[in-house]
Amino acid sequence: MSYISAVDHLYALGHELAPTLSPTATPTPRRKFDLAHMRALMAALGDPQKSFPSVLIAGTNGKGSTAATLSSILTTAGYRTALYTSPHLIRVNERIQIDGTEIPDEDFARLYFQVDDAANRLVAAGTLPHHPSFFEVLTALAFVYYAEQKIDIAVLEVGLGGRLDATNIVDPLLSIITDIALDHQDYLGNTIAEITREKAGILRPNGILITLPQHPEANQAIGEAAATLNLTAISAAPYIPPTPQNRVSHLSDSSTVAEVGESASEPLPHNHYTLTLDNQPLEINSPLHGQHQQRNIALAIAAAIALRNQVSYKSPTTSNQNGYNITNAAIEAGIRNTRWPGRLELLGGTPPILLDVAHNPAGAWSLRAAIAQLPSNQPRTLIFSCLRDKSLKEMTQILFPLFDSTSGEPERIHDHILLAPIDNPRASSVEDLLAAAHALDIPAHAAPHMAAALAQARAVTPANGLIIATGSVYLVGEIRHLALHPEANPA
Incomplete structure (x- = not known):
């Protein structure tokens, strides 16, 4: 076989x-x-x-x-x-x-x-x-x-x-x-x-x-x-x-x-x-x-x-x-010599992509601590999704305010949040993801799939900005594959 x-x-x-x-x-x-x-x-x-x-x-x-x-x-x-x-x-x-x-x-x-x-x-x-x-x-x-x-x-x-x-x-x-x-x-x-x-x-x-x-x-x-x-x-x-x-x-x-x-x-x-x-x-x-x-x-x-x-x-x-x-x-x-991809891993490009498999609140807090060390004036785009059996509400409360373009902070006015479903039967729906953002009164936009989300992130993020993809191991795997193998991107 x-x-x-x-x-x-x-x-x-x-x-x-x-x-x-x-x-x-x-x-x-x-x-x-x-x-x-x-x-x-x-x-x-x-x-x-x-x-x-x-x-x-x-x-x-x-x-x-x-x-x-x-x-x-x-x-x-x-x-x-x-x-x-x-x-x-x-x-x-x-x-x-x-x-x-x-x-x-x-x-x-x-x-x-x-x-x-x-x-x-x-x-x-x-x-x-x-x-x-x-x-x-x-x-x-x-x-x-x-x-x-x-x-x-x-x-x-x-x-x-x-x-x-x-x-x-x-x-x-x-x-x-x-x-x-x-x-x-x-x-x-x-x-x-x-x-x-x-x-x-x-x-x-x-x-x-x-x-x-x-x-x-x-x-x-x-x-x-x-x-x-x-x-x-x-x-x-x-x-x-x-x-x-x-x-x-x-x-x-x-x-x-x-x-x-x-x-x-x-x-x-x-x-x-x-x-x-x-x-x-x-x-x-x-x-x-x-x-x-x-x-x-x-x-x-x-x-x-x-x-x-x-x-x-x-x-x-x-x-x-x-x-x-x-x-x-x-x-x-x-x-x-340790190799363990997808954990605060930076993929070069214009703009570069930072991948992290923060798939629960504790992981989201670790990622938030890392984001705090990034240049504050760097525009950021978040690609986020998670599985429906994860703490969606808590994870979004931890991460989404860092990308709030309406927060009044001048450094954040060019930030974006993009949401897309994971290719997994346990995935949270786009409706649930958007509802979590709306509950925080933070702007977010939906894409039909991860390839479209990555294409949109590249389109809206300046060359000196940074795309951050997180929320699930499955999301990181898919974005990583699309980034390293552009021929696989149908968007």
Whole structure:
């Protein structure tokens, strides 16, 4: 079977976060997840997840950046490193990588139908009550691929929550919890404490936890979980610089140059600072922008240090009994070589485009902090959309006032807000997006699709201005693809 057939078959499974529709178009209840189902599927596939050690990362924001940074460090140190993330920006293969290279199409197709066949046999036998979900199938596919490729270690980003997430069938060397905020309340709970308890489901008895001080409710819930599991908790706080860093670099230092083939001064401060590790200076020079990334970098450093100290973890699945040989130089180079597009990523052009996957209020606040560091007299155009299960009202309250052309601020009179639907069944409607802007009495205009929104943004934004695209991973992926591949733009 072809790669296209595999991808079409995968997407036909539907998205597990949305209600499914019966043949009569009546919504059916959302699926209830059970790790026993995932374990049954993996057992039928030979339990590939037991053949490699792993690091498991849960949280609301920063999971992907932390995972990408740690994966880059391990690859730079010479280890064959798998990286599993979600969602993807453009192609589903992005989720399954080894040493920065996506799974090839032919391997994806072959393994997809291998997993699908195993699932169908289990359903026919009554072992599974229904076919595994989109994410469960992808996770199983990834684990089979990683086992086949004989990786040294896998860095796994949890998809949703932690306790019942498909990735949580591994026995991780380390469990990392990034910053926690309100998101996916329908699944995880209505308070920070409830959500944290779900994410703390990735912790193991006598295991290792790496995290940072954060919201008091999250701190308390993590502490309570740690106490009952007798685990070792490691704080990454020593690896956060003591004062904000404001050094500005140029696009020639950034990963985006190779992608857009242009150079220009970057509008945002660069995360370039020096820490002390083992009484030696550790130079941090990350291509990931925004002060919030310093927390994610700190978590990756703390994880790398824990991995190189063999006494801090057990590894029954590998012959590595002396810890991972991760030097300070490898940590520096790995951070410097991290690739994680769509996170305050600047694409050159006239005008340039700033992409950021701020998909919840916490992410919107981080983006707002970054926008505050832009030149105040620079005209800006916002392209915004989000999924309907996100906090549209709160996100627009955070971001839209920064682009209000009627605010009376002279610097903002040339600003614009453009709204368009995301190509996703969970997308907010244009009517809902416009209503959110009207509720704030802020001008906004609608476009029929993202290609039209990008074309309109380019038309109304001066050459010295900036287009900012945000609100969803799916929006950023679509705008990024259109910007880097103009031939795909039908507008």
